Amino acid sequence: MLLPYPALKIKNVSDIDFFNFENELNKDDLNSLDYGLIAGLGGDFNKISLEFRYEYGMKTVGKEKTFGTQPYIFPDARNSTFKFYLGISIL
Numbered sequence: 017m018l019l020p021y022p023a024l025k026i027k028n029v030s031d032i033d034f035f036n037f038e039n040e041l042n043k044d045d046l047n048s049l050d051y052g053l054i055a056g057l058g059g060d061f062n063k064i065s066l067e068f069r070y071e072y073g074m075k076t077v078g079k080e081k082t083f084g085t086q087p088y089i090f091p092d093a094r095n096s097t098f099k100f101y102l103g104i105s106i107l
Contacts, residue, residue, distance in 0.1 A: 023050040050075050065103035
């Protein structure tokens with residue numbers, strides 16, 4: 017299965033005090049809309065369901081900026097996620 021996905025940034029939140037996302041990143045440097053592809057496999061075995069999924073962001077997280085005369089993207093990164101689901105039926 018291969019499907020598209022949309023995403024929208026609502027807020028940057030972290031429980032770690034090492035880096036404060038709200039105060040140390042300029043929100044104008046980041047895209048608030050993301051899109052990409054999802055691929056995965058899954059199956060049901062009696063009362064257990066398993067699914068493995070990979071999500072690949074096709075849009076960079078940061079916007080293009082110019083430093084001197086050199087354009088760069090901050091950060092030059094995309095969203096990428098591996099997910100594993102385990103479900104157990106109780107009925």
